Amino acid sequence: MxxxxxxxxxxxxxxxxxxxxxxxxxxxxxxxxxxxxxxxxxxxxxxxxxxxxxxxxxxxxxxxxxxxxxxxxxxxxxxxxxxxxxxxxxxxxxxxxxxxxxxxxxxxxxxxxxxxxxxxxxxxxxxxxxxxIAITYGLGRSTSLVVDIGSSRASVTPILDGTILYKGAAHSKFAGDFLNVHTLKFLENSTNFDYVKGSESYKVFQTNKLLTDFKSTINSVSTYPIVNSNADFQISPKNYQLPDSKTIEVRKEQVLLSEPLFHPLSYPIPGIELPKDSVGLTDLILSALKKLDVTQDIYASLLNNIILTGGTSLLPGLETRLISDLSRFLTTFGVQSFSNPTLSERSNAxxxxxxxxxxxxxxxxxxxxxxxxxxxxxxxxxxxxx
Structure with a gap:
Protein backbone atom coordinates (compact mmCIF):
# COMPACT_ATOMS: atom_id res chain seq x y z
CA MET A 1 0.00 0.00 0.00
CA ILE A 133 4.06 20.56 21.69
CA ALA A 134 5.80 21.60 18.48
CA ILE A 135 9.16 21.80 20.26
CA THR A 136 8.70 18.33 21.78
CA TYR A 137 7.78 16.63 18.53
CA GLY A 138 10.54 18.45 16.68
CA LEU A 139 13.01 16.55 18.86
CA GLY A 140 11.10 13.28 18.63
CA ARG A 141 10.08 13.14 22.31
CA SER A 142 6.43 12.83 23.29
CA THR A 143 7.27 13.17 27.01
CA SER A 144 9.42 16.09 28.12
CA LEU A 145 9.78 19.13 30.33
CA VAL A 146 10.05 22.04 27.88
CA VAL A 147 11.96 25.03 29.27
CA ASP A 148 11.61 27.80 26.69
CA ILE A 149 13.60 30.98 27.41
CA GLY A 150 12.71 33.57 24.82
CA SER A 151 12.79 37.34 24.71
CA SER A 152 9.74 38.36 26.75
CA ARG A 153 9.00 35.17 28.68
CA ALA A 154 10.54 32.07 30.20
CA SER A 155 8.08 29.18 30.28
CA VAL A 156 8.01 25.69 31.74
CA THR A 157 5.67 23.11 30.21
CA PRO A 158 5.47 19.43 31.30
CA ILE A 159 4.26 17.16 28.50
CA LEU A 160 3.31 13.52 29.01
CA ASP A 161 2.73 11.28 25.97
CA GLY A 162 1.97 14.29 23.80
CA THR A 163 -0.47 15.85 26.31
CA ILE A 164 0.28 19.11 28.11
CA LEU A 165 0.00 18.87 31.90
CA TYR A 166 -1.45 22.33 32.35
CA LYS A 167 -1.39 22.13 36.14
CA GLY A 168 2.40 22.25 36.03
CA ALA A 169 2.75 24.90 33.32
CA ALA A 170 4.31 28.19 34.43
CA HIS A 171 5.90 31.26 32.92
CA SER A 172 7.62 34.45 34.02
CA LYS A 173 8.87 37.70 32.50
CA PHE A 174 12.48 37.07 33.56
CA ALA A 175 13.94 36.19 30.18
CA GLY A 176 15.94 37.83 27.40
CA ASP A 177 14.38 41.29 27.56
CA PHE A 178 14.96 41.39 31.32
CA LEU A 179 18.64 40.69 30.76
CA ASN A 180 18.65 43.42 28.08
CA VAL A 181 17.71 45.99 30.73
CA HIS A 182 20.68 44.98 32.89
CA THR A 183 22.98 44.94 29.87
CA LEU A 184 21.86 48.40 28.79
CA LYS A 185 22.53 49.82 32.27
CA PHE A 186 26.02 48.35 32.17
CA LEU A 187 26.75 49.83 28.73
CA GLU A 188 25.36 53.23 29.71
CA ASN A 189 27.68 53.27 32.72
CA SER A 190 30.65 52.15 30.61
CA THR A 191 30.45 54.43 27.60
CA ASN A 192 28.57 57.25 25.92
CA PHE A 193 25.77 55.08 24.61
CA ASP A 194 24.21 57.43 22.06
CA TYR A 195 25.15 56.44 18.54
CA VAL A 196 21.83 55.35 16.93
CA LYS A 197 20.24 58.04 14.78
CA GLY A 198 16.59 58.20 13.84
CA SER A 199 13.19 58.27 15.53
CA GLU A 200 12.98 57.41 19.22
CA SER A 201 11.26 54.08 18.54
CA TYR A 202 13.82 53.26 15.84
CA LYS A 203 16.59 53.92 18.39
CA VAL A 204 14.93 51.45 20.79
CA PHE A 205 14.60 48.90 17.98
CA GLN A 206 18.27 49.15 16.98
CA THR A 207 19.45 49.25 20.60
CA ASN A 208 17.68 45.95 21.31
CA LYS A 209 19.46 44.45 18.30
CA LEU A 210 22.80 45.56 19.75
CA LEU A 211 21.95 44.24 23.21
CA THR A 212 21.08 40.85 21.73
CA ASP A 213 24.39 40.81 19.85
CA PHE A 214 26.29 41.84 22.99
CA LYS A 215 24.74 39.00 24.99
CA SER A 216 25.52 36.40 22.34
CA THR A 217 29.11 37.66 22.00
CA ILE A 218 30.08 38.45 25.59
CA ASN A 219 27.70 36.96 28.14
CA SER A 220 27.88 33.50 29.67
CA VAL A 221 26.42 31.77 32.72
CA SER A 222 28.35 30.91 35.85
CA THR A 223 28.48 27.25 36.82
CA TYR A 224 27.53 28.24 40.39
CA PRO A 225 25.05 30.79 41.80
CA ILE A 226 26.31 34.35 42.35
CA VAL A 227 23.68 35.93 44.58
CA ASN A 228 25.61 39.15 45.25
CA SER A 229 26.45 41.59 42.46
CA ASN A 230 29.41 42.80 44.55
CA ALA A 231 31.01 39.36 44.56
CA ASP A 232 34.73 39.56 43.83
CA PHE A 233 36.23 37.01 41.45
CA GLN A 234 38.59 36.88 38.53
CA ILE A 235 37.64 36.18 34.94
CA SER A 236 39.50 36.67 31.67
CA PRO A 237 38.34 39.94 30.07
CA LYS A 238 36.57 40.15 26.73
CA ASN A 239 36.38 43.15 24.41
CA TYR A 240 33.26 44.34 22.58
CA GLN A 241 33.33 46.84 19.74
CA LEU A 242 30.42 49.25 19.57
CA PRO A 243 29.05 50.57 16.25
CA ASP A 244 30.96 53.82 16.75
CA SER A 245 34.20 51.73 16.79
CA LYS A 246 34.77 52.27 20.50
CA THR A 247 35.86 49.15 22.37
CA ILE A 248 34.86 48.36 25.94
CA GLU A 249 36.43 45.75 28.20
CA VAL A 250 34.08 43.40 30.04
CA ARG A 251 35.30 41.47 33.07
CA LYS A 252 33.10 39.82 35.69
CA GLU A 253 30.00 41.38 34.13
CA GLN A 254 30.27 38.61 31.54
CA VAL A 255 28.52 36.33 34.02
CA LEU A 256 26.95 38.91 36.36
CA LEU A 257 24.76 40.19 33.49
CA SER A 258 23.27 36.69 33.10
CA GLU A 259 22.74 36.01 36.80
CA PRO A 260 19.47 38.03 37.08
CA LEU A 261 17.87 35.24 35.06
CA PHE A 262 18.32 33.04 38.15
CA HIS A 263 18.14 35.65 40.95
CA PRO A 264 16.11 38.65 39.76
CA LEU A 265 15.65 40.16 43.23
CA SER A 266 19.39 40.03 43.97
CA TYR A 267 20.16 42.31 41.03
CA PRO A 268 17.97 45.40 41.46
CA ILE A 269 17.60 48.00 38.71
CA PRO A 270 17.25 51.64 39.78
CA GLY A 271 13.71 52.86 39.17
CA ILE A 272 12.27 49.36 38.68
CA GLU A 273 10.58 47.62 41.60
CA LEU A 274 10.00 43.89 41.21
CA PRO A 275 7.31 41.95 43.10
CA LYS A 276 8.69 40.40 46.28
CA ASP A 277 7.65 36.92 45.09
CA SER A 278 9.69 37.16 41.86
CA VAL A 279 11.57 33.93 41.18
CA GLY A 280 14.33 33.03 38.77
CA LEU A 281 14.57 30.23 36.25
CA THR A 282 15.51 27.35 38.58
CA ASP A 283 12.80 28.23 41.11
CA LEU A 284 10.26 28.62 38.30
CA ILE A 285 10.93 25.04 37.22
CA LEU A 286 10.83 23.72 40.79
CA SER A 287 7.53 25.48 41.52
CA ALA A 288 6.02 24.12 38.29
CA LEU A 289 7.02 20.57 39.21
CA LYS A 290 5.67 21.03 42.73
CA LYS A 291 2.21 21.85 41.36
CA LEU A 292 2.04 18.57 39.46
CA ASP A 293 0.07 15.72 40.98
CA VAL A 294 1.80 12.77 39.29
CA THR A 295 3.69 9.61 40.21
CA GLN A 296 7.38 9.49 40.99
CA ASP A 297 7.92 7.63 37.72
CA ILE A 298 6.43 10.50 35.74
CA TYR A 299 8.58 13.00 37.65
CA ALA A 300 11.61 10.92 36.79
CA SER A 301 10.61 10.73 33.13
CA LEU A 302 10.13 14.51 32.89
CA LEU A 303 13.42 15.29 34.61
CA ASN A 304 15.25 12.89 32.33
CA ASN A 305 13.82 14.62 29.27
CA ILE A 306 14.35 18.35 29.82
CA ILE A 307 14.29 20.29 26.56
CA LEU A 308 16.00 23.66 26.80
CA THR A 309 15.09 26.00 23.97
CA GLY A 310 14.59 29.65 22.99
CA GLY A 311 17.08 32.34 22.02
CA THR A 312 18.20 33.09 25.58
CA SER A 313 18.94 29.40 26.18
CA LEU A 314 21.89 29.82 23.81
CA LEU A 315 23.91 31.61 26.50
CA PRO A 316 27.10 29.53 27.02
CA GLY A 317 26.97 27.59 30.28
CA LEU A 318 23.22 28.02 30.86
CA GLU A 319 22.37 24.36 30.28
CA THR A 320 25.16 23.14 32.59
CA ARG A 321 24.12 25.59 35.32
CA LEU A 322 20.45 24.67 35.13
CA ILE A 323 21.12 20.92 35.35
CA SER A 324 23.51 21.54 38.26
CA ASP A 325 20.93 23.66 40.11
CA LEU A 326 18.13 21.14 39.64
CA SER A 327 20.34 18.20 40.61
CA ARG A 328 21.25 19.98 43.84
CA PHE A 329 17.59 20.34 44.83
CA LEU A 330 16.23 17.10 43.37
CA THR A 331 18.75 14.66 44.80
CA THR A 332 16.56 11.55 44.40
CA PHE A 333 16.11 12.04 40.65
CA GLY A 334 18.40 11.92 37.67
CA VAL A 335 18.32 15.18 35.71
CA GLN A 336 19.19 15.14 32.03
CA SER A 337 18.60 17.50 29.10
CA PHE A 338 18.15 16.78 25.41
CA SER A 339 18.56 20.22 23.90
CA ASN A 340 19.35 20.49 20.24
CA PRO A 341 23.15 20.79 19.91
CA THR A 342 22.78 22.73 16.66
CA LEU A 343 22.31 26.30 17.88
CA SER A 344 20.47 27.53 14.78
CA GLU A 345 18.01 24.67 15.13
CA ARG A 346 17.51 25.35 18.85
CA SER A 347 16.60 28.99 18.23
CA ASN A 348 14.19 27.82 15.49
CA ALA A 349 12.84 24.90 17.53
Whole structure:
Protein backbone atom coordinates (compact mmCIF):
# COMPACT_ATOMS: atom_id res chain seq x y z
CA MET A 1 0.00 0.00 0.00
CA UNK A 2 1.44 3.39 -0.94
CA UNK A 3 1.74 6.06 1.72
CA UNK A 4 -0.18 9.32 1.57
CA UNK A 5 1.91 11.93 -0.25
CA UNK A 6 3.28 14.69 1.93
CA UNK A 7 1.32 17.94 1.66
CA UNK A 8 3.27 21.18 1.76
CA UNK A 9 1.97 23.72 4.28
CA UNK A 10 2.97 27.28 5.07
CA UNK A 11 4.23 27.48 8.66
CA UNK A 12 4.34 30.84 10.48
CA UNK A 13 5.65 31.57 13.96
CA UNK A 14 4.86 35.13 15.08
CA UNK A 15 7.08 35.39 18.15
CA UNK A 16 7.32 38.46 20.36
CA UNK A 17 10.82 39.20 19.06
CA UNK A 18 11.10 37.30 15.77
CA UNK A 19 8.78 36.09 13.03
CA UNK A 20 9.74 32.91 11.17
CA UNK A 21 8.02 31.48 8.12
CA UNK A 22 8.53 28.94 5.39
CA UNK A 23 7.34 25.66 3.89
CA UNK A 24 6.77 22.55 6.00
CA UNK A 25 9.00 20.58 3.63
CA UNK A 26 12.02 22.75 4.54
CA UNK A 27 14.40 22.02 7.40
CA UNK A 28 14.65 25.69 8.48
CA UNK A 29 12.43 28.74 7.93
CA UNK A 30 13.23 30.60 4.73
CA UNK A 31 12.10 33.90 6.27
CA UNK A 32 13.21 35.34 9.61
CA UNK A 33 12.67 38.98 10.56
CA UNK A 34 11.82 41.12 13.63
CA UNK A 35 8.17 41.15 14.69
CA UNK A 36 7.89 44.91 14.28
CA UNK A 37 6.67 47.21 11.52
CA UNK A 38 6.54 50.78 10.33
CA UNK A 39 4.25 52.63 7.94
CA UNK A 40 4.49 55.13 5.12
CA UNK A 41 1.72 57.44 3.95
CA UNK A 42 -0.11 56.71 0.71
CA UNK A 43 -2.72 58.55 -1.31
CA UNK A 44 -5.28 56.83 0.91
CA UNK A 45 -4.81 58.05 4.52
CA UNK A 46 -6.81 55.08 5.79
CA UNK A 47 -4.48 52.56 4.15
CA UNK A 48 -0.80 53.34 4.76
CA UNK A 49 1.95 51.13 3.36
CA UNK A 50 3.30 48.70 5.94
CA UNK A 51 7.05 48.17 6.10
CA UNK A 52 8.89 45.16 7.52
CA UNK A 53 12.45 43.98 8.02
CA UNK A 54 15.04 45.87 5.94
CA UNK A 55 12.40 48.21 4.51
CA UNK A 56 12.22 50.00 7.87
CA UNK A 57 14.30 53.20 7.75
CA UNK A 58 15.77 55.28 10.62
CA UNK A 59 13.24 58.08 10.16
CA UNK A 60 10.33 55.64 10.57
CA UNK A 61 8.53 55.07 13.83
CA UNK A 62 8.72 51.38 14.78
CA UNK A 63 5.81 49.51 16.37
CA UNK A 64 5.33 46.03 17.82
CA UNK A 65 2.72 43.42 16.84
CA UNK A 66 2.93 40.83 19.62
CA UNK A 67 3.09 41.47 23.35
CA UNK A 68 4.49 38.70 25.57
CA UNK A 69 3.64 36.06 23.02
CA UNK A 70 0.08 37.25 22.30
CA UNK A 71 -1.05 39.19 19.20
CA UNK A 72 -2.64 42.54 19.93
CA UNK A 73 -2.13 44.51 16.67
CA UNK A 74 -4.33 42.65 14.20
CA UNK A 75 -4.05 44.95 11.21
CA UNK A 76 -0.26 44.76 11.43
CA UNK A 77 -0.41 40.96 11.77
CA UNK A 78 -2.54 40.79 8.63
CA UNK A 79 -0.01 42.90 6.76
CA UNK A 80 2.81 40.74 8.15
CA UNK A 81 1.18 37.61 6.73
CA UNK A 82 0.64 39.35 3.40
CA UNK A 83 4.34 40.27 3.39
CA UNK A 84 5.24 36.63 4.11
CA UNK A 85 3.05 35.23 1.32
CA UNK A 86 4.51 37.76 -1.11
CA UNK A 87 8.09 36.90 -0.10
CA UNK A 88 7.38 33.18 -0.42
CA UNK A 89 5.72 33.87 -3.80
CA UNK A 90 2.64 31.81 -2.99
CA UNK A 91 -1.11 32.22 -3.21
CA UNK A 92 -2.44 31.56 0.33
CA UNK A 93 -5.59 30.03 -1.20
CA UNK A 94 -3.47 27.12 -2.42
CA UNK A 95 -1.69 26.04 0.79
CA UNK A 96 -2.69 24.85 4.27
CA UNK A 97 -1.59 27.34 6.94
CA UNK A 98 -0.05 26.34 10.27
CA UNK A 99 0.39 28.92 13.06
CA UNK A 100 2.03 28.52 16.46
CA UNK A 101 0.82 29.99 19.76
CA UNK A 102 1.89 30.24 23.39
CA UNK A 103 0.00 28.35 26.10
CA UNK A 104 -1.44 31.56 27.51
CA UNK A 105 -3.08 32.61 24.25
CA UNK A 106 -6.86 32.84 24.61
CA UNK A 107 -9.94 31.54 22.81
CA UNK A 108 -10.88 34.97 21.46
CA UNK A 109 -7.49 35.34 19.78
CA UNK A 110 -7.68 31.85 18.29
CA UNK A 111 -10.99 32.70 16.65
CA UNK A 112 -9.52 35.94 15.29
CA UNK A 113 -6.53 34.03 13.88
CA UNK A 114 -8.92 31.62 12.14
CA UNK A 115 -10.96 34.52 10.75
CA UNK A 116 -7.79 36.15 9.45
CA UNK A 117 -6.70 32.92 7.77
CA UNK A 118 -10.04 31.96 6.22
CA UNK A 119 -11.78 35.29 5.59
CA UNK A 120 -8.89 37.62 4.74
CA UNK A 121 -6.59 35.16 2.98
CA UNK A 122 -8.92 32.35 1.98
CA UNK A 123 -6.62 29.52 3.05
CA UNK A 124 -8.15 26.09 2.38
CA UNK A 125 -7.03 24.47 5.66
CA UNK A 126 -5.81 25.97 8.94
CA UNK A 127 -4.55 24.96 12.37
CA UNK A 128 -2.84 26.42 15.44
CA UNK A 129 -0.15 24.50 17.31
CA UNK A 130 0.93 24.98 20.91
CA UNK A 131 4.61 25.94 20.86
CA UNK A 132 5.75 23.43 23.55
CA ILE A 133 4.06 20.56 21.69
CA ALA A 134 5.80 21.60 18.48
CA ILE A 135 9.16 21.80 20.26
CA THR A 136 8.70 18.33 21.78
CA TYR A 137 7.78 16.63 18.53
CA GLY A 138 10.54 18.45 16.68
CA LEU A 139 13.01 16.55 18.86
CA GLY A 140 11.10 13.28 18.63
CA ARG A 141 10.08 13.14 22.31
CA SER A 142 6.43 12.83 23.29
CA THR A 143 7.27 13.17 27.01
CA SER A 144 9.42 16.09 28.12
CA LEU A 145 9.78 19.13 30.33
CA VAL A 146 10.05 22.04 27.88
CA VAL A 147 11.96 25.03 29.27
CA ASP A 148 11.61 27.80 26.69
CA ILE A 149 13.60 30.98 27.41
CA GLY A 150 12.71 33.57 24.82
CA SER A 151 12.79 37.34 24.71
CA SER A 152 9.74 38.36 26.75
CA ARG A 153 9.00 35.17 28.68
CA ALA A 154 10.54 32.07 30.20
CA SER A 155 8.08 29.18 30.28
CA VAL A 156 8.01 25.69 31.74
CA THR A 157 5.67 23.11 30.21
CA PRO A 158 5.47 19.43 31.30
CA ILE A 159 4.26 17.16 28.50
CA LEU A 160 3.31 13.52 29.01
CA ASP A 161 2.73 11.28 25.97
CA GLY A 162 1.97 14.29 23.80
CA THR A 163 -0.47 15.85 26.31
CA ILE A 164 0.28 19.11 28.11
CA LEU A 165 0.00 18.87 31.90
CA TYR A 166 -1.45 22.33 32.35
CA LYS A 167 -1.39 22.13 36.14
CA GLY A 168 2.40 22.25 36.03
CA ALA A 169 2.75 24.90 33.32
CA ALA A 170 4.31 28.19 34.43
CA HIS A 171 5.90 31.26 32.92
CA SER A 172 7.62 34.45 34.02
CA LYS A 173 8.87 37.70 32.50
CA PHE A 174 12.48 37.07 33.56
CA ALA A 175 13.94 36.19 30.18
CA GLY A 176 15.94 37.83 27.40
CA ASP A 177 14.38 41.29 27.56
CA PHE A 178 14.96 41.39 31.32
CA LEU A 179 18.64 40.69 30.76
CA ASN A 180 18.65 43.42 28.08
CA VAL A 181 17.71 45.99 30.73
CA HIS A 182 20.68 44.98 32.89
CA THR A 183 22.98 44.94 29.87
CA LEU A 184 21.86 48.40 28.79
CA LYS A 185 22.53 49.82 32.27
CA PHE A 186 26.02 48.35 32.17
CA LEU A 187 26.75 49.83 28.73
CA GLU A 188 25.36 53.23 29.71
CA ASN A 189 27.68 53.27 32.72
CA SER A 190 30.65 52.15 30.61
CA THR A 191 30.45 54.43 27.60
CA ASN A 192 28.57 57.25 25.92
CA PHE A 193 25.77 55.08 24.61
CA ASP A 194 24.21 57.43 22.06
CA TYR A 195 25.15 56.44 18.54
CA VAL A 196 21.83 55.35 16.93
CA LYS A 197 20.24 58.04 14.78
CA GLY A 198 16.59 58.20 13.84
CA SER A 199 13.19 58.27 15.53
CA GLU A 200 12.98 57.41 19.22
CA SER A 201 11.26 54.08 18.54
CA TYR A 202 13.82 53.26 15.84
CA LYS A 203 16.59 53.92 18.39
CA VAL A 204 14.93 51.45 20.79
CA PHE A 205 14.60 48.90 17.98
CA GLN A 206 18.27 49.15 16.98
CA THR A 207 19.45 49.25 20.60
CA ASN A 208 17.68 45.95 21.31
CA LYS A 209 19.46 44.45 18.30
CA LEU A 210 22.80 45.56 19.75
CA LEU A 211 21.95 44.24 23.21
CA THR A 212 21.08 40.85 21.73
CA ASP A 213 24.39 40.81 19.85
CA PHE A 214 26.29 41.84 22.99
CA LYS A 215 24.74 39.00 24.99
CA SER A 216 25.52 36.40 22.34
CA THR A 217 29.11 37.66 22.00
CA ILE A 218 30.08 38.45 25.59
CA ASN A 219 27.70 36.96 28.14
CA SER A 220 27.88 33.50 29.67
CA VAL A 221 26.42 31.77 32.72
CA SER A 222 28.35 30.91 35.85
CA THR A 223 28.48 27.25 36.82
CA TYR A 224 27.53 28.24 40.39
CA PRO A 225 25.05 30.79 41.80
CA ILE A 226 26.31 34.35 42.35
CA VAL A 227 23.68 35.93 44.58
CA ASN A 228 25.61 39.15 45.25
CA SER A 229 26.45 41.59 42.46
CA ASN A 230 29.41 42.80 44.55
CA ALA A 231 31.01 39.36 44.56
CA ASP A 232 34.73 39.56 43.83
CA PHE A 233 36.23 37.01 41.45
CA GLN A 234 38.59 36.88 38.53
CA ILE A 235 37.64 36.18 34.94
CA SER A 236 39.50 36.67 31.67
CA PRO A 237 38.34 39.94 30.07
CA LYS A 238 36.57 40.15 26.73
CA ASN A 239 36.38 43.15 24.41
CA TYR A 240 33.26 44.34 22.58
CA GLN A 241 33.33 46.84 19.74
CA LEU A 242 30.42 49.25 19.57
CA PRO A 243 29.05 50.57 16.25
CA ASP A 244 30.96 53.82 16.75
CA SER A 245 34.20 51.73 16.79
CA LYS A 246 34.77 52.27 20.50
CA THR A 247 35.86 49.15 22.37
CA ILE A 248 34.86 48.36 25.94
CA GLU A 249 36.43 45.75 28.20
CA VAL A 250 34.08 43.40 30.04
CA ARG A 251 35.30 41.47 33.07
CA LYS A 252 33.10 39.82 35.69
CA GLU A 253 30.00 41.38 34.13
CA GLN A 254 30.27 38.61 31.54
CA VAL A 255 28.52 36.33 34.02
CA LEU A 256 26.95 38.91 36.36
CA LEU A 257 24.76 40.19 33.49
CA SER A 258 23.27 36.69 33.10
CA GLU A 259 22.74 36.01 36.80
CA PRO A 260 19.47 38.03 37.08
CA LEU A 261 17.87 35.24 35.06
CA PHE A 262 18.32 33.04 38.15
CA HIS A 263 18.14 35.65 40.95
CA PRO A 264 16.11 38.65 39.76
CA LEU A 265 15.65 40.16 43.23
CA SER A 266 19.39 40.03 43.97
CA TYR A 267 20.16 42.31 41.03
CA PRO A 268 17.97 45.40 41.46
CA ILE A 269 17.60 48.00 38.71
CA PRO A 270 17.25 51.64 39.78
CA GLY A 271 13.71 52.86 39.17
CA ILE A 272 12.27 49.36 38.68
CA GLU A 273 10.58 47.62 41.60
CA LEU A 274 10.00 43.89 41.21
CA PRO A 275 7.31 41.95 43.10
CA LYS A 276 8.69 40.40 46.28
CA ASP A 277 7.65 36.92 45.09
CA SER A 278 9.69 37.16 41.86
CA VAL A 279 11.57 33.93 41.18
CA GLY A 280 14.33 33.03 38.77
CA LEU A 281 14.57 30.23 36.25
CA THR A 282 15.51 27.35 38.58
CA ASP A 283 12.80 28.23 41.11
CA LEU A 284 10.26 28.62 38.30
CA ILE A 285 10.93 25.04 37.22
CA LEU A 286 10.83 23.72 40.79
CA SER A 287 7.53 25.48 41.52
CA ALA A 288 6.02 24.12 38.29
CA LEU A 289 7.02 20.57 39.21
CA LYS A 290 5.67 21.03 42.73
CA LYS A 291 2.21 21.85 41.36
CA LEU A 292 2.04 18.57 39.46
CA ASP A 293 0.07 15.72 40.98
CA VAL A 294 1.80 12.77 39.29
CA THR A 295 3.69 9.61 40.21
CA GLN A 296 7.38 9.49 40.99
CA ASP A 297 7.92 7.63 37.72
CA ILE A 298 6.43 10.50 35.74
CA TYR A 299 8.58 13.00 37.65
CA ALA A 300 11.61 10.92 36.79
CA SER A 301 10.61 10.73 33.13
CA LEU A 302 10.13 14.51 32.89
CA LEU A 303 13.42 15.29 34.61
CA ASN A 304 15.25 12.89 32.33
CA ASN A 305 13.82 14.62 29.27
CA ILE A 306 14.35 18.35 29.82
CA ILE A 307 14.29 20.29 26.56
CA LEU A 308 16.00 23.66 26.80
CA THR A 309 15.09 26.00 23.97
CA GLY A 310 14.59 29.65 22.99
CA GLY A 311 17.08 32.34 22.02
CA THR A 312 18.20 33.09 25.58
CA SER A 313 18.94 29.40 26.18
CA LEU A 314 21.89 29.82 23.81
CA LEU A 315 23.91 31.61 26.50
CA PRO A 316 27.10 29.53 27.02
CA GLY A 317 26.97 27.59 30.28
CA LEU A 318 23.22 28.02 30.86
CA GLU A 319 22.37 24.36 30.28
CA THR A 320 25.16 23.14 32.59
CA ARG A 321 24.12 25.59 35.32
CA LEU A 322 20.45 24.67 35.13
CA ILE A 323 21.12 20.92 35.35
CA SER A 324 23.51 21.54 38.26
CA ASP A 325 20.93 23.66 40.11
CA LEU A 326 18.13 21.14 39.64
CA SER A 327 20.34 18.20 40.61
CA ARG A 328 21.25 19.98 43.84
CA PHE A 329 17.59 20.34 44.83
CA LEU A 330 16.23 17.10 43.37
CA THR A 331 18.75 14.66 44.80
CA THR A 332 16.56 11.55 44.40
CA PHE A 333 16.11 12.04 40.65
CA GLY A 334 18.40 11.92 37.67
CA VAL A 335 18.32 15.18 35.71
CA GLN A 336 19.19 15.14 32.03
CA SER A 337 18.60 17.50 29.10
CA PHE A 338 18.15 16.78 25.41
CA SER A 339 18.56 20.22 23.90
CA ASN A 340 19.35 20.49 20.24
CA PRO A 341 23.15 20.79 19.91
CA THR A 342 22.78 22.73 16.66
CA LEU A 343 22.31 26.30 17.88
CA SER A 344 20.47 27.53 14.78
CA GLU A 345 18.01 24.67 15.13
CA ARG A 346 17.51 25.35 18.85
CA SER A 347 16.60 28.99 18.23
CA ASN A 348 14.19 27.82 15.49
CA ALA A 349 12.84 24.90 17.53
CA UNK A 350 9.20 26.00 17.55
CA UNK A 351 9.06 26.54 13.80
CA UNK A 352 10.93 23.30 13.06
CA UNK A 353 8.62 21.30 15.31
CA UNK A 354 5.54 22.87 13.73
CA UNK A 355 6.82 21.93 10.27
CA UNK A 356 7.41 18.35 11.47
CA UNK A 357 3.86 18.08 12.85
CA UNK A 358 2.42 19.68 9.71
CA UNK A 359 4.02 16.92 7.65
CA UNK A 360 2.63 14.04 9.75
CA UNK A 361 -0.41 12.25 8.30
CA UNK A 362 -1.62 11.43 11.82
CA UNK A 363 -1.99 15.15 12.49
CA UNK A 364 -4.63 15.71 9.80
CA UNK A 365 -7.57 15.60 12.25
CA UNK A 366 -6.24 18.77 13.94
CA UNK A 367 -6.86 20.87 10.84
CA UNK A 368 -9.96 22.97 10.18
CA UNK A 369 -11.18 23.29 6.60
CA UNK A 370 -12.54 26.53 5.16
CA UNK A 371 -15.88 24.84 4.58
CA UNK A 372 -16.14 23.67 8.20
CA UNK A 373 -15.28 27.16 9.45
CA UNK A 374 -17.90 28.76 7.21
CA UNK A 375 -20.52 26.31 8.50
CA UNK A 376 -19.61 26.16 12.21
CA UNK A 377 -17.49 29.26 12.88
CA UNK A 378 -16.32 29.71 16.47
CA UNK A 379 -17.62 26.29 17.54
CA UNK A 380 -15.22 24.35 15.31
CA UNK A 381 -12.29 26.51 16.47
CA UNK A 382 -13.18 25.79 20.11
CA UNK A 383 -13.56 22.07 19.38
CA UNK A 384 -10.33 21.47 17.47
CA UNK A 385 -7.98 24.21 18.69
CA UNK A 386 -8.37 24.10 22.48
Missing amino acids: SSTPEITSIVIENGTHTTRAGFSTETLPSLEFPTVYSTESTSDPENPKYLFDDDIKPENEVFTIVNEGVVYNWKALEQSWAYIFAKLKVDPKEFPLVITEELWNNKKNRVKLAELAFVKFGVPVFTILKSP TWIGASVLASMNSFENHYISKEDFEEQGEAIVDEKLK
